[in-house]
Amino acid sequence: MPDFTVIEGGGKKHDSHAAAVQQFLELLIVELFRAVPRGGDPDSRVATCLVVIMENLAQSSVPLASIVNSTLEICHRHLDLGTLRHHEELNQIVSDSLLVAAESLAQDPAAKGRRSQRKRNLEEAIKSNMVNSERRSRDNGWSFLHHIMEERLGDKPTKRRFGPSKDRDPVL
Numbered sequence: 001m002p003d004f005t006v007i008e009g010g011g012k013k014h015d016s017h018a019a020a021v022q023q024f025l026e027l028l029i030v031e032l033f034r035a036v037p038r039g040g041d042p043d044s045r046v047a048t049c050l051v052v053i054m055e056n057l058a059q060s061s062v063p064l065a066s067i068v069n070s071t072l073e074i075c076h077r078h079l080d081l082g083t084l085r086h087h088e089e090l091n092q093i094v095s096d097s098l099l100v101a102a103e104s105l106a107q108d109p110a111a112k113g114r115r116s117q118r119k120r121n122l123e124e125a126i127k128s129n130m131v132n133s134e135r136r137s138r139d140n141g142w143s144f145l146h147h148i149m150e151e152r153l154g155d156k157p158t159k160r161r162f163g164p165s166k167d168r169d170p171v172l
Helices: 016-038 045-057 064-078 085-105 111-139 144-153
Strands: 005-008 011-014
Touching: 016 045, 016 064, 085 111, 111 144
Parallel strands: none
Antiparallel strands: 005 011
């Protein structure tokens, strides 16, 4: 957590109101991420966070922009799923998903175009993750995609014959 220390008259004093704003701003972000997919906030958690933020913000001497920036930096770090290559791919999928959600909620004239681009980026990140998962699994002697097909479709994929069909002439 950042040091919300205010220097007034040369002495240092911790601004507990700024710390409370940051804490409830983090919680607000989480509650919004939970409430939007549900389509509501039956327990009024979002409203409660907003009330606490406003009450403490009025008594804080730290600029709101500083609190917001430090809160967003903290939230961004919390999204990190790990440092392995596979985790980096998942981090990209999570980030791209949030961008698609944001542009889906946006109502400005350019939002539709941004959403389309963000959606393509998300689809590409998912495909990249799947291809890389398959590549890693093959390096270890099994097939990620084969496993998914068995697990999800309940059947084993049939072996396909790659090459010219018996009914057709071979392609030269």
